[in-house]
Amino acid sequence: MTGLPSYLSAFTAGLGLCFGLIVAIGAQNAFVLRQGLRREHLLPVVLFCFGADTLLVLAGVAGMARVLANRPTLAITLAAGGAVFLFAYAALALRRAWRPHALQAQGTAGLRAPLKTVMLQLAAFTLLNPHVYLDTVVLIGSVGAAQPGAAKWFFAAGTALASLVWFSALGFGARFLAPWLARPGAWRWLDAGVGLVMAVLGGVVARQAWSLLSSQ
Template sequence: MITATPFLTGFALSAAFIVAIGAQNAFVLRQGLRREHVGPVVLFCALADVILMGAGVAGLGAALERLPGLVTVLTLGGALFLTWYGAGALRRALRPAGGLLADQPAAALTLRAALARTAGFTLLNPHVYLDTVLLVGGIGAAQPPGGQPAFLAGAGMASAFWFAALGYGARLLAPLFSRPAAWRVLDGMIGLTMLAMAAGLVVHGLA
């Protein structure tokens, strides 16, 4: 039975990290606009997130069994990182760099080329390992006994929902996100979510 708290924690944490301007999201949006290999691209991104987060949960979970003191370190370390990330999102909301504009029409990509680019945007970004393996995985490993599967399910569902919405809803989202004001609102929401979660982690870590 999936417990609510770890599931919702995983969902909120994954959603807060994944919904941000970046090369991967921009590529998924472009593929959605062009209606080109959207399903495989969305599936690749979602599965990559689940695998990376699962590796973090499994690896750090084993370490936590041998070193229980790591729970406090991971919790407070995660709170510091969330604070830094949330502050950065709020800064972007106050001083946006500009909207995300759709590409001009271009030659169609083959499925292999589209997946190769998706893999590049996903796996060649060093921040993906910090976000999914270390931070999300670390917080997932620190969940109460039996809570890790629910946490991972929530995190994976947030990833799948986001990429599916971005890819298949691209034609509806593109006009909105071509405006800097839309990204300001989005970054503001992300920043506030991060800071709220950081505060919760600090309270949990000091309890």
């Protein structure tokens, strides 16, 4: 039976899962931070990152929902695999917390780059990274598709909000965030928080896999 509590739970799960996956040191985040420091083409950069994530997640959720509809065994396998992935990701995040690194971005000096050049670079950082498809289409898609009824779309809405908040904060708040993100100690706490969130979500997905198995 679905209802408001189920929808809120799905929304929160999507929010937490997406935050856990995108809040990590990487080329895309460094590029967005750099654009924020340069105050250059910020709105299209943020909208592109948000739009790409959202479309990939929606494609994953819709596609996985169709694939899993009549394949309960595959649903169990993907849920179990997703739980293992989340636990492993949590372990890696907690490991990074012991050896934190800073997020580095180029400074603000230099000529203003054309919008086309900036967007092509961002598209390459985003779409040529194979991990983005594993994260959004496969992992988030399979977890979202397993949500009952309309809850899957609340789950997708949670991931979209996480993406919008993160990239907006990283781009438009770069002047304030850059000194903090340049401190390894800040990433120690951030990675520790990500690790704990992903471990909890791994438990949720593992319980989901067990529920699917028990219903067979």
